[in-house]
Amino acid sequence: MIEALAGLLVALPLAGAALMPMVAVLRRRGTRWLAFGLHLLTFAAAAAVFARTAATGEAIAHRMGGWPGPFGIELRLDGLSALIALLVTGLSCFVASAPVDASRGATRRASPVREGLVRGALSMLVAGLVGIAATRDVFNLFVFLEISSLAVYTLVASGGGRATVAAFRYLIAGTAAGSLYLLGVGFLYGLTGTLNMDDLAARLPGVEADAALTAAVALIAAGLAIKAALFPLHGWLPDAYVFAPAPAAGFISAVMAKVSAYALLRLLGETLRGIPAGAMALETMVWLGTLGVLVGGGMALAQRDAPRMLAWSSVSAMGAILLAVGIGSPLALAGALFHVVAHALAKGCLFLGVGGLAETLGAGDRRALRGLGRRAPWTAAALTLAAFSMIGLPPTAGFSSKLLLLRASLAEGGPAGVAAFVALLASSGLAALYFLRVLEGIWFRPRPEGRPAQRLPRALAAPVLSLAVLVLLGGVFSAVVEREFVSGAVEAVAGATADER
Amino acid sequence: MMLDPGGLIATGLLATMLVTGAVALLVNDLLVAAALFGVFSFAAAAWFAALGAVDVAFTEACVGGALTTILLVAATFRTTRRLDR
Amino acid sequence: MTPYALAAALFTLGLGGMVLLPNLVRKLLAMNVMQVAVIVFFIALATKDGGRVPILEPGETEAIAADFMNPLPHTLMLTAIVVSVATTGLALGLLIRIWRQYGSLDERILLSRLRGSGDDATRHGAGDDATRHGAGEPPR
């Protein structure tokens, strides 16, 4: 029964992606609740699967077509995959019912048909991301990578105007990434004759072809690193996040790059761990992640536009996550995964809130947010909480995850560990600078003359508030989160390493 | 029907691909580029067929040779033929 | 020229084109070249000396692995071709929108026009940019 759910986890949103545009074109309405229902159903399935893996500690597998192991394609949800699936499907519920064109604010609403089409693309994105998390086949992962990519280009481009240019640049970067990854898979296939991750992990240590293995690992790592926005391959990210319509930006900024980081963890940290090139790639990732933390933070500080500042802070956060994946100790992985969850909640909240506000105001300049505290205290409070989480202040989820990351980099030691530690501390300082600047405006400055009153569309206000509550709960009950959500995921990927240490 | 992968014709097809692929990126007229890209795709398809990948060859001919080229040409009607602006 | 070397050359050519060429249509063509390079690589992987096309004759029931080309990479590349045409189709859609809004497909010109209009002005104009630039129809 539970295996069937695992099989449906991708099929459900995929069916939604086909169904919603159909309904939209035929009936012109009704997609809103259909979308919400479908995403909720998928979330329920993911939650059931997650609960089972957490309870038993065992992975749930579904063999597509009934074919075993390396001959067919296997979906397998262990603690890590189930956590990612849970995160993706859960967050999709928050934006599923938001009006797609909240971006156009009160002045202009998208036609219901367009809304249905864009909701279809969101559903497609969820299917692709869950598929990446669930599959055990490296080529199937490529297919899901492309499904999610095409859907995300559509979502970004639906913002119109400059978003179209941003989407095209994203498309070029994303396709280059996909081709690099696929060529890497080709090398692996030529060396081992298999595409199944477990089979690969078993056969790779016996392969004696260092140059080819190095090429394979480098290609795969480079491809996925582009998707995960690892510095210096992050070029596509700021524009795509800034110009996408607010609900889409909220979802994309929360999960998109992180699922690619998951793929990096899965492949480099597990499948390719046994070969020297894999270890080398992880080491490189620590250094690049460290640089990304600093550059992202610095660039965020330099921005006047609030959404753009948030986008750069995402580059910084991805650096933190990837450097921890590179360190690879169970403690670091726990930190990385906790940070994935904490950052997804907080960044989703901020992008939905600030993006939605900026778009109703017709300006992204952070000064436009001044006086929000008096006008809309709840929204302002939610954004403040999320910002605290980004800085890493207690009692938010971001504090707990930063703490784990800092402990992990100290425990790692060596020049890389120390550099990571310093960079993480510095990034908190930078984040404090750029977020407090905005918060000061929100709470202590009067609304600028001649600006319209800020108001968050109601459909965005509910997600923003509930995400902020989750950020708070994640911090207050951080021990529970660590025990119930993160530890199972860490065990799934680093079980073997934990024994070694 | 099968060609020797290292043989003259196969090598000729590969050379054709390299040349048309490179030139297609450099010409200034999108229609010419699209046509060159069509040739590129057909050469690739012929080479795939020579190596026994008939299904791939068929698909590449349908998609790269025909569909992509047609879409490229169709796009020129709504954008521009010139590739330098 | 071995197929592997050609695949490497085409791949580099394509990637270089995507990074270095300023025209967006050219980037798109380069992208396609790069994808074909990957296909060439996989098909070369699939060959066996003396192998046949991986299709049985109607009467045939027994097959020996060494006699046939490896069908798995062929299958994978069918999917890869589909992915490439899908991406191309979507990209052409984007290009048409960009041309209509900004009247150019050159990255450098686009960049200067985007800068000239400023972030805030265009963020919210959605599809109205062509009129904002003072021309209902983009320059042809």
Place this chain on the structure above:
Amino acid sequence: MKARLRAAAAALILGGLFVGLLAGVRDLPPIGDPSSPASTHVSPRFIEEARRETGALNMVTAVLADYRGYDTLGETAVIFAAGLGAFVILAASIGGPRRETPGPGLSHRVDSLLLDTAARVLAPFLLLFAVYVLVHGHVSPGGGFQGGVLFGLGLVTLRLVWGPPRPDRAASRFGPGVRASFLLASAGLLAYIAIGIAAMAFGGAFLDYGVLPLGQDPAHVRELATLGVEAAVFVAVSGTVAVLFETIAVGVAETGRPLPNEDPAPVEAREEG
């Protein structure tokens, strides 16, 4: 100066990539080696057992639609996503404030006796051949995807000579309009998923055709189901090809109906650009 520096850096990286790739491929088993891992692991089963296990003579079809049918579902989703994306990006909203002019594009019929006659003769054969390619995917090269592309191209050919759909109707005289094509595309994807779920309903895994109650011989059942899957791909792909062409070459309204086009520009006027 900065641009030149960047180009130099890019050239350096690309050179490194090329050399690295060359070094990498030299390490791979030689091309054509029958004892390479790729030739001896996993793939022999597809060659030796496909006939018995799936009933298909064409091993590529067997792997595509059966062993790795899940990839093919993903492939169908990818192509549908492209159609959906082009629709979202290019469809103009009618009713609301006009955002886009329908613009030139191929919004008129091509007036040429030669083309017209050629298309009249060619298109039916193209459509027929497309169906042949679909049905014969088991025994010869071809299958749902290739057939679908050809069928879509056949529709496009007809569409080119017979002119655009009339603005007041959803469908043109020949070939479905873009709205119908789009619906077809989603129906194809849905049908594929439905086959997968049907297998689950009969107690198998997703896409496990063997359990479907279509006969006694499992290989035969799998063969039939594979044909069903290929047909779903065919429908999805031919619909999407038509959608892509219509949105890219012509432009449509958000409802999927053709844009009302005022005086179409004559051919000469469009080709100045």
